Amino acid sequence: MLRAAACAVAGAALWRPQPARAEVIDLNDAINQAGRQRMxxxxMAKAWLALAQGVEAANARQVLDRSVALFERQLGDLRAYAPNAELRTTYAQLEAAWAGYRAALLAPPAPAAAPALLQADARVLALAHQGTVQYESAQARPVGHLVNLAGRQRMLSQRMAKFYLAAALPEGGATAQAEIAQARGEFLQAMQTLRGAPQATQRIQDELQIADGQWVFFEAALRRIQPGGTPGAKPLSDVFVASENLLSVMDRVTGLYAALKA
Structure with missing residues (x-):
């Protein structure tokens, strides 16, 4: 059902970025790309955890390889575009943190290495978020916040899926469920804000409605985790696919907000 819905709505099982540009074109675009780094x-952690457990192996390998390449390209573009010293410092720190995370991602995936990988991903996420907020401050217009907020929804979709996969590892269940619950609440609250924003065009509203439909499938997959237990292979696969579908829609929403000039 998840795959059929994905084909009908998103047209592909894996999210793919828009055609690559050589540089950041404006501050809205910078917020979009910086937020994409968070996602x-x-x-990448989701894909690595899937590979470590033999889940969606071909898709997970493709997701990991493409995401590593995109992260590196955007990191260089965002650091080059940085309009102030504060942002340049953040992206220098992010580049250093990325080196360690990249090495962990490219090592052979194994469950025993998951705790160290998740620590590295948390550091990269924190700095990528810091850079996004700083770019939003440099933009200093209401639409910048909406680009940031919509972009953060992409990250939350992947964060929930990552922790669902982490729950299948020894001693990962309790922490994972708490993280999923927090991310779920933040996602739903942000959807209300995005729907109610005066800047939301009809096309944005239409995409948000599609996102609501994808959320139904994603949340249904997430709820198959059992307290005190671990999900089987089928639920893990369903969450992986559903998170890709939701990501695809929210990336379009973020791009539409980034294209607004008001």
Whole structure:
């Protein structure tokens, strides 16, 4: 059912970025790309955890390889575009943190290495978020916040999926469930804000309605985790696919907000 809905709505099982540009074009675009770095930090961990457990192996390998390449390209673009010293410092720190995370991601995936990988991904996520907020401050217009907020939804979709996969590892269940619950609440609250924003065009509203439909499938997959237990292979696969579908829609929403000039 998840795959059929994905084909009908998103047209592909894996999210793919828009055609690559050589540089950041404006501050809205910078917020979009900076926020995408947050998402990629979680998406790469999700893919790595899937590979470590033999879940969606071909898709997970493709997701990991493409995400690593995109993260590196955007990191260089965002650091080059940085309009102030504060942002340049953040992206220098992010580049250093990325080196360690990248090495962990490219090592052979194994459950025993998951705790160290998740620590590295948390550091990269924190710095990528810091850079996004700083770019939003540099933009200093209401639409910048909406680009940031919509972009953060992409990250939350991948974060929930990552922790669902982490729950299948020894001693990962309790922490994972708490993280999923927090991210779920933040996601739903942000959807209300995005729907109610005066800047939301009809096209944005239409995409948000599609996102609501994808959320139904994603949340149904997430709820198959059992307190005190671990999910089987089928639920893990369903969450992986559903998170990709939701990501695809929210990336379009973020791009539409980024294209607004008001």
């Amino acid at each position: 990629l930090s979680q998406r």
